Amino acid sequence: MNSKLENIKKLEISKPLKLDCGKTINNFPLAYETYGKLNENKDNAILVFHALTGDQFVAETNPVTNKEGWWVTAVGPGKAIDTKKYFVICANVIGGCMGSLGPRNINPETKQPYGLDFPVITIRDMVRAQESLLEHLGIKKLLCATGGSMGGMQLLQFCATFPDKTFSAIPIACSSSHSAQNIALNELARQAIMADPVWDKGKYFLKNVQPKNGLAVARMVGHISYLSEKGMQEKFGRKLQEKADYEFSFNADFQVESYLRHQGYAFVERFDANSVLYISRAMDYFDLSKQFKGGLVEAFKNQKTKFLIISFSSDWLYTTKENKDIVIALNASGTDVSYSEIITDKGHDSFLLDVPEFLKTLKSFIDSMYDKFKNEKRI
Amino acid sequence: MKKEFKVIADLLPNNTRVLDVGCGDGSLMNLLEKEKNIEVRGLELNQDNVQQCIHKGLPVIQGNAETELHQFPNQSFDYVVLSQTLQAFYNPEKVLKELLRIGKSVVISIPNFGYWKVRTNLLFFGKMPVTKTLPNTWYNTPNLHMCTIKDLFNFCDEKNINIKKVIGVNENKTSLIKKSNLEIKNLFSKLGIFLIG
Numbered sequence: 302m303n304s305k306l307e308n309i310k311k312l313e314i315s316k317p318l319k320l321d322c323g324k325t326i327n328n329f330p331l332a333y334e335t336y337g338k339l340n341e342n343k344d345n346a347i348l349v350f351h352a353l354t355g356d357q358f359v360a361e362t363n364p365v366t367n368k369e370g371w372w373v374t375a376v377g378p379g380k381a382i383d384t385k386k387y388f389v390i391c392a393n394v395i396g397g398c399m400g401s402l403g404p405r406n407i408n409p410e411t412k413q414p415y416g417l418d419f420p421v422i423t424i425r426d427m428v429r430a431q432e433s434l435l436e437h438l439g440i441k442k443l444l445c446a447t448g449g450s451m452g453g454m455q456l457l458q459f460c461a462t463f464p465d466k467t468f469s470a471i472p473i474a475c476s477s478s479h480s481a482q483n484i485a486l487n488e489l490a491r492q493a494i495m496a497d498p499v500w501d502k503g504k505y506f507l508k509n510v511q512p513k514n515g516l517a518v519a520r521m522v523g524h525i526s527y528l529s530e531k532g533m534q535e536k537f538g539r540k541l542q543e544k545a546d547y548e549f550s551f552n553a554d555f556q557v558e559s560y561l562r563h564q565g566y567a568f569v570e571r572f573d574a575n576s577v578l579y580i581s582r583a584m585d586y587f588d589l590s591k592q593f594k595g596g597l598v599e600a601f602k603n604q605k606t607k608f609l610i611i612s613f614s615s616d617w618l619y620t621t622k623e624n625k626d627i628v629i630a631l632n633a634s635g636t637d638v639s640y641s642e643i644i645t646d647k648g649h650d651s652f653l654l655d656v657p658e659f660l661k662t663l664k665s666f667i668d669s670m671y672d673k674f675k676n677e678k679r680i
Numbered sequence: 681m682k683k684e685f686k687v688i689a690d691l692l693p694n695n696t697r698v699l700d701v702g703c704g705d706g707s708l709m710n711l712l713e714k715e716k717n718i719e720v721r722g723l724e725l726n727q728d729n730v731q732q733c734i735h736k737g738l739p740v741i742q743g744n745a746e747t748e749l750h751q752f753p754n755q756s757f758d759y760v761v762l763s764q765t766l767q768a769f770y771n772p773e774k775v776l777k778e779l780l781r782i783g784k785s786v787v788i789s790i791p792n793f794g795y796w797k798v799r800t801n802l803l804f805f806g807k808m809p810v811t812k813t814l815p816n817t818w819y820n821t822p823n824l825h826m827c828t829i830k831d832l833f834n835f836c837d838e839k840n841i842n843i844k845k846v847i848g849v850n851e852n853k854t855s856l857i858k859k860s861n862l863e864i865k866n867l868f869s870k871l872g873i874f875l876i877g
């Protein structure tokens with residue numbers, strides 16, 4: 302896996318980045334991927350921010366895992382975000398484990414992987430790091446930026462920090478501040494990792510091992526929260542896993558157990574336990590209103606970006622109410638904002654799945670924004 | 681384009697900020713944006729309609745006017761438009777108050793229950809009226825609080841709401857409605873369009 306990580310696109314950022322925790326990082330790698338072509342006018346660029354366990358490989362095949370990109374439902378030739386028409390960019394967040402600076406990288410001071418010596422990062426740190434990438438690609442203003450879940454949180458931060466860097470923005474199924482329930486679920490995931498003896502206070506890398514059991518449980522927690530009660534009941538019900546009756550054991554009798562175990566242990570193959578700790582912490586610390594004296598309304602003041610907020614009716618992780626609060630703040634700040642609630646049983650995961658109403662809305666908005674952006678540039 | 685929308689568009693000055701409550705598929709917003717350079721926003725309940733607005737590049741918020749107008753700040757729009765929806769609210773008085781809070785002025789259109797065909801339907805046939813402007817039958821109509829032009833006129837007077845202009849519409853003909861011709865216009869207008877606030 303490591304040799305494959307050598308061959309992916311990386312930008313070495315030499316400009317020092319002062320983190321919210323007070324520490325500064327410099328000369329660090331930011332791994333990214335692009336799809337489609339940037340046109341001559343450079344007005345067809347779309348930046349995608351990925352979620353907690355995502356990476357830069359949005360579409361096509363992920364060259365490291367050889368699996369499909371995480372957003373193939375929405376991004377690709379002829380898809381809602383059409384790569385024949387648009388230039389799609391996505392960067393791995395700092396703190397991640399797909400090539401950008403993260404706890405697995407070598408700490409220049411100790412010549413060992415950082416582990417828990419890696420500085421605690423925030424959503425704002427992630428976003429600031431990605432700004433250099435736009436500069437590197439020669440893009441002054443994006444046509445659109447989008448992202449679901451933590452990707453949406455990064456996007457809100459991006460718009461608040463850089464009010465004129467994107468013509469339009471589509472935050473999907475996210476929140477402007479992490480709720481108590483979401484912090485609690487993240488804490489559950491972290492505790493699962495830290496309770497695994499292999500984790501060894503984050504020093505597992507010295508023995509070249511992963512706290513697999515803890516990390517898998519952490520992923521299972523996540524997976525439960527990405528589905529809805531109704532969706533889960535419909536998909537699994539009480540169906541048994543390739544057996545006629547109970548085994549009277551603690552093996553995975555039920556399909557839902559088997560599903561969770563599969564998801565949990567598949568995740569271990571591609572993700573780093575310490576990265577989960579760092580990225581989930583960044584989500585918990587996210588509270589955009591706290592950064593501005595006048596709260597959330599102030600965060601969006603002087604905003605030129607045209608927003609479309611999308612929520613999913615059965616999402617109990619980032620609820621319609623939380624998404625609507627963003628709409629209310631944008632409205633109060635006089636920002637151009639649209640909002641749509643997609644009715645679906647597929648829960649928080651909806652943005653990654655084939656939900657036609659959602660994909661249609663995404664496509665309609667981006668295409669209409671492209672027409673407007675071209676016109677604006679012409680004038 | 682519906683005559684009603686043309687009348688409403690004529691009431692609204694160029695380069696203003698307008699909120700269209702119950703904006704439907706965005707036809708009126710489209711007209712206002714393209715022909716009058718008006719900065720439009722819409723509020724719409726129906727998901728298909730919301731999609732059509734987004735497709736046209738029109739800013740629209742999916743939501744219920746009955747319960748979600750509170751999200752718009754005081755006097756944040758020059759005009760708020762409510763086209764043929766007032767009668768469908770549980771509490772039209774409350775909605776009207778909200779509209780007047782959000783907009784410096786408010787344009788409301790209502791299907792006129794005082795129109796002669798509506799009256800004769802009830803008077804001669806003893807049936808709830810079904811007309812072009814009131815196409816639903818009694819059991820499936822969304823309209824909960826039907827009123828006449830005269831009713832809304834009197835309501836504004838009672839509540840001290842300033843009436844700036846009232847226009848009666850019948851097919852392609854429009855006419856100015858004043859206190860002096862209220863009785864006759866109330867009989868011959870299919871639609872009443874009020875500019876208040």
